[in-house]
Amino acid sequence: MSLNHDLSDLFKTFAAVMEIKGESVFKAIAFTKVARVLNDMTFDIRTAVEQGTLDGIEGIGKSSRAIIEEFVRTGKSRDFEEVAATVPKGLIPMLDIPGLGPKTIALLWRERNITSVEELTKAIADGRLAGLKGVGDKKIEQISQGISLREQAGKRSGIGEAQLVAHAFLARIRALPGVAQADLAGSLRRRKETIGDLDIVASVTNLQAMESISQAFTRLDGVARVLGQGLTKASILTERNLQIDLRIVPHNHFGAAIQYFTGSKEHNVKLRGLALAKGLTLNEWGLYKAKEYEQAKKETGQPPELEPCASKTEADIYRALGLEYIEPELREDRGEIEAAAEGKLPVLITRADIRGDLHTHTTASDGVNTIAEMAEAAKRLGYKFLAITDHSKSQVVANGLTADRLLNHVEAIHKAAVNIEGIRLLAGCEVDILADGSLDFDESILKELDFVVASPHVALRQDREKATARIVRAIESRYVNVIGHPTGRLINQREGLPLDFSRIFAVAAATGTALEINSGYPRLDLTDTVARAAVEAGCVLSINTDAHSAEQLDGIFYGIQVARRAWVSPKDVINCMTTAQLDKFIKRKR
């Protein structure tokens, strides 16, 4: 898929160059969107070009299509190279410095011949920025801090880490005097797998309290630095360099504010475009009649003196725009607004739909709880079935089971099942998919199992062709029910296998093999966009915890969130089947 990413990067850079050159911002926005669409794509762009299916994709117009086609054919774009040559390469990374934007970068380049972050650092030290119009001492200090911030920060936090910090701060904010309600917004509320910064919205019933809350927030425990603080808004950095933005609004505007702050930006842009087309205008204060809003009295930090069409709840806003309510996980501008307009949003899966976990470990391999303990924990979660799937022999570090040990373990599981009522125990195994796609046990062993998860653990740097053939071969085994964490990726740590998903989906759908959304953080594998494409291609999914302890069974929550972002309904997931349906699902393949 690297071609998609290469092209996405090209459009991103193209947009950056246009910003610095001061061309129409709309051109840059358009190319930024093309970059996003390419990045989200789960099919190979080369195939789309060859099959001529590039036409129908929203956001990719005539010019972009020409660039894509040329790049697929020749590996480059003359248009891009021509434009890029007019701007020094070193200016592009300067855009990542917080507080420094395209206008100032262009100014530094033209007036001081600064063409890289390194030169900028030196120029600041030498005092060469003095006398630049619009750049004072404070601005220079801000840029200087921005440079060091960029070096430390870099990566987005994984949802697992961000969540802990978010809940700690949310609790502290809720405890501040005058706060009526406070909730998470931003990408964490949308349950994105990585989080850039945390957004929290608080409401007040007494407007006088707003500023004192804003101030108190910047003095909370765990605040390392204050980035900005106004009447209704404040930003801080935590000790771990995570940025938190707090927005404070009057209580009857809470819905509008949390809608606005939840984003995504792209979702909101489209929503406001829709509002405009209906003669309305949408902002963080509410949804208003556009003409009235224009004439209304407005003051910074205060709602306009005007009755909104909607503002109290998010549901009110979506309804007033003629849309079904859109769950936060869907708000990415991936077709949800169009679907909501037609009343065709999916019924999203919830925790209550899950009837069992199909990928778990015990003390037999590298888990910490026994069969009975895992079964009791599953029962407490209300589950009707549980597959015990300890590691196979190649996973030596994980105490993987040899054939003999596995057969004994199967017997032990069946024996344990006799003593445990109300839950069906499946004796399974997480069998390694070896580098060539063969399985760690042969069929004489596999046929003794009730359930098989096959997963790749090693050789995760294979090329696309090899990796795809490997997983396809595993799917074709009649005993394999689920492909566990199909790519092996780890958030912020490991890319995983570069699979050709359209081939994987075709074989998985044809054979009745489920693809896993592994709920273990930082796996979360498959990802949201891939899982969605899988379902659209006719595949079924399995959401499992890969729990190595009874406690970890609770982690199913992460996988469900990925599934919700993937537009997944209960009917798409084998964990939502009744036990009888699950038996049928397993039998059908054998």
Added chain:
DNA sequence: GCCGTTTTCGGCCCGACTGTTTTCAGTCG
């Protein structure tokens, strides 16, 4: 550059905060 149930031309989301300004530009989300 992209797009079209008010448009094939003329729009394109919107407000808060900061800094350098005496009325606004740049940046951010």
